[in-house]
Amino acid sequence: MQEMKVDVLLGLQWGDEGKGKIVDVFTPKYDIIARFQGGPNAGHTLEFNGQKHVLHTIPSGIFHKDTINLIGNGVIIDLKIFTDELNQLKEKGAEPSKNLVISKKSHLITPSHRLLDAAYEQSKGKQKIGSTLKGIGPTYTDKIARTSLRVGDIAMDNFQERYNQLKERHFAILKNYNFDIDNHKIDGLSFKEYEQKWMEAAESLSEIPLVDSEQFINDKLKEGKTVLAEGAQGTLLDVDFGSYPFVTSSNTISAAVCTGLGIAPNKIGKVYGVFKAYCTRVGSGPFPTELFDNDGELLRKYGHEFGSTTGRPRRCGWLDLPALRYAIMINGVTDLIITKADVMDKFDSLQVCTSYKLGDKELEYMPYEILDDELKPVLETHQGWNTDITKLDKIEDLPQNFMNYIQYVEKAVECPVTVVSVGPDRTQTIIR
Numbered sequence: 257m258q259e260m261k262v263d264v265l266l267g268l269q270w271g272d273e274g275k276g277k278i279v280d281v282f283t284p285k286y287d288i289i290a291r292f293q294g295g296p297n298a299g300h301t302l303e304f305n306g307q308k309h310v311l312h313t314i315p316s317g318i319f320h321k322d323t324i325n326l327i328g329n330g331v332i333i334d335l336k337i338f339t340d341e342l343n344q345l346k347e348k349g350a351e352p353s354k355n356l357v358i359s360k361k362s363h364l365i366t367p368s369h370r371l372l373d374a375a376y377e378q379s380k381g382k383q384k385i386g387s388t389l390k391g392i393g394p395t396y397t398d399k400i401a402r403t404s405l406r407v408g409d410i411a412m413d414n415f416q417e418r419y420n421q422l423k424e425r426h427f428a429i430l431k432n433y434n435f436d437i438d439n440h441k442i443d444g445l446s447f448k449e450y451e452q453k454w455m456e457a458a459e460s461l462s463e464i465p466l467v468d469s470e471q472f473i474n475d476k477l478k479e480g481k482t483v484l485a486e487g488a489q490g491t492l493l494d495v496d497f498g499s500y501p502f503v504t505s506s507n508t509i510s511a512a513v514c515t516g517l518g519i520a521p522n523k524i525g526k527v528y529g530v531f532k533a534y535c536t537r538v539g540s541g542p543f544p545t546e547l548f549d550n551d552g553e554l555l556r557k558y559g560h561e562f563g564s565t566t567g568r569p570r571r572c573g574w575l576d577l578p579a580l581r582y583a584i585m586i587n588g589v590t591d592l593i594i595t596k597a598d599v600m601d602k603f604d605s606l607q608v609c610t611s612y613k614l615g616d617k618e619l620e621y622m623p624y625e626i627l628d629d630e631l632k633p634v635l636e637t638h639q640g641w642n643t644d645i646t647k648l649d650k651i652e653d654l655p656q657n658f659m660n661y662i663q664y665v666e667k668a669v670e671c672p673v674t675v676v677s678v679g680p681d682r683t684q685t686i687i688r
Contacts, residue, residue, distance in 0.1 A: 260477050261525030262290075262517070264510045265593075266487030268583035270537040272563070272570060273530040274595035274677060276300025279316035279486050281675075281685050282528075287481040288324045289317030290473065292516030293506040294488030295332040295365060295395070297388040299563065303680045309348065313338050315486050318350050324476075325352075328469050328485075329361035330506065330516025332395045333407065334370075335457035336450065342464075352464065359469030360408030363399045365391040366419065367451045368426035370442045375435040387539070388566055396505035398422070407466060410458050470518025477523065485513045491529075491583035492622075499626045502541025510587040529589035529671075531580055533597040533661070534606075536570040538563050542626045544633045545573035545609045559599040574635065576609045581669045582622040592666070595677040597658060598684075603640040606661075609633040610668070638664065646679040651688050654678075 265282065267273040280302045283289055296312040302319070303309070311318065313333055315325040327333065342352050369391035376394070377387045387393065398404035405422060409415050430437060442450040473483060487508055492498045494508045506512065510527050513519065534555055537543045547555065555561065555572035562569055583589070600606055612619045613632045625631060641655040648654055654676070662673050676686040 258480060260480055260482055262473075262477070262483045262485050262513060262519055262523050263526040263528065264485045264487065264513050264524060264587075265528040265530065266508065266510060266587060267490030268492075268529040268531040268580055268587070268589070269490045269535055269576075270492045270541075270543075271488075271490040272299075272536055272538065272561075273490060273532050274301075274680075275487065275530050276302050276311060276316040277677065277680060277682060278528070278530055278593055278595070278675065278685075279484065280304070280319070281682050282484060283317035283320045283323050285482065286317070286323060286484040288326055288473070288476060288483045289315040290326040290328050290483055290485050290517055291315045291331050291488065292328045292485050293330040293508060293512050294504065295390060295392050296334050296337045297390045297392045297504065298488035300486075300488070301680070302682070304682045307348070308680075312341055314341055314345065314352065314356065317484075317486075318345060318352060318356065321351065321355060323355060325356045326467075326469060326473065326517075327356070327358045327362055328473075328517040329359040330512060331359070332363045332365050332392065332399075333358070334365040334391060334454070335461065336454045337390070339457035339460060357465045357467045357469070357472065358407055358461075360406065360466045361469065362407045363395055364405045364407060364409075365395045366405065366422060366426075367442060367447060367454050368423045368430075369394040369398070370450070371430055371435065371437060371440060371447065372426055374440060375430055375433040378435075379433055393505045394426075407461075410461060411466075473517055473519060477519070485517060487512075491586060492579060494586075497586050499542045502539065524588075526590045527588050528591050528593055528675075529584060529587060530593045530595060531575075531583075532595050533575060533600055534559075535573045535576050535579075536561050537573075538566065538568055538570050542631070543571055543573055544579075544612060544626075544631055545576045545635075546571050547573050551603075554602070555599060558602065559596055574607045574609055574633075575665070576633070577665070577668050578609065578612055578620050579622050580665075581620070584669055584671050589671055591674040592669070592671050593675040593677065594662060594665070594673050597661075597676070598644075598646045598678050600640060601644055601646075602642065604642065605637050605640050607635040607637050608664075610636050646684060648678055649683075649686060651676070651686050654686075
């Protein structure tokens with residue numbers, strides 16, 4: 257039997273590209289959907305049968321009963337958030353105990369990691385990075401510092417002792433920040449209340465199988481099973497290649513599939529890159545094409561651009577081709593997927609960033625100096641399509657100006673657009 261490759265689906269911008277919906281659409285073609293990085297800072301939105309579902313930790317294939325969903329070792333888990341998510345899924349008819357497995361090597365976000373995240377962000381004042389305050393950064397810090405706890409540790413006799421040691425270490429750090437632990441709320445709960453629910457969640461984890469995920473996934477590939485690796489956040493938030501320090505704490509690019517799931521580089525197959533027909537960003541950090549005018553407001557309004565995890569309004573701007581080209585290069589993208597083009601249905605004209613001006617230099621890639629205020633976008637105007645595309649289901653029915661836009665992007669970034677999303681529902685998807 258031929259050993260299969262792992263296909264990858266990830267975001268090419270600053271997150272919120274619509275990855276969850278596309279994973280849900282692709283899932284029937286795959287035996288396994290595997291998350292490989294990030295944590296509950298992700299918010300993957302799926303819509304079908306008139307219902308909306310937001311997933312934070314659990315892979316987006318969970319509603320397909322015949323598909324196994326794997327939370328890989330590169331993912332970090334807050335047990336309370338995870339258990340709340342499980343309960344919501346069960347209410348909506350999913351049966352996670354039958355098609356979800358978790359890597360024993362996934363690291364745990366503890367309640368005191370959440371406190372540290374709040375203290376660090378508070379201390380930055382105007383330099384805030386716009387953290388989701390889910391404890392992501394402090395957990396990855398402890399992972400690298402080799403002091404973290406993992407899912408597999410929960411079953412060990414000394415788990416409580418090790419948990420307490422980690423908490424005391426965190427409390428010692430919080431003292432230096434004069435952080436008021438007693439009056440700080442985590443998702444509306446006091447620290448002690450949150451900790452109690454977190455511990456109860458640790459006890460209830462037994463219903464989900466824990467696996468040696470690297471062995472599990474490689475065995476499945478040998479059996480000829482098909483795997484899709486699902487990324488969270490976006491390429492431009494990658495800790496190495498994003499607009500540092502305004503980034504997430506994990507590697508969000510295709511290379512992270514190898515370390516986040518335990519597969520070799522030669523096992524990577526297709527790389528699907530998802531991008532919006534425009535750009536958005538949540539939190540602080542550079543955004544060369546950001547709009548502060550009526551067009552930006554309209555993109556936010558028509559696109560319902562508010563964070564699915566935080567509810568914060570997203571910053572909106574035109575499509576950035578140098579950034580898109582950069583993301584395609586870093587990830588080795590083989591297929592592009594364009595989403596949310598329907599948001600621009602009512603625009604008479606729209607603009608695209610073709611390059612950046614930095615002093616007297618013109619750059620066609622994203623430079624180290626992305627944080628430099630001198631970096632200005634060079635914009636080109638395109639005709640809008642002024643057509644409601646949400647009800648169209650054939651590529652030949654799409655308006656010519658929209659097809660011109662797609663072909664223009666394909667030529668500019670030298671990569672084909674093979675899937676077009678014309679609305680939020682799983683049925684509003686056209687395969688080219």
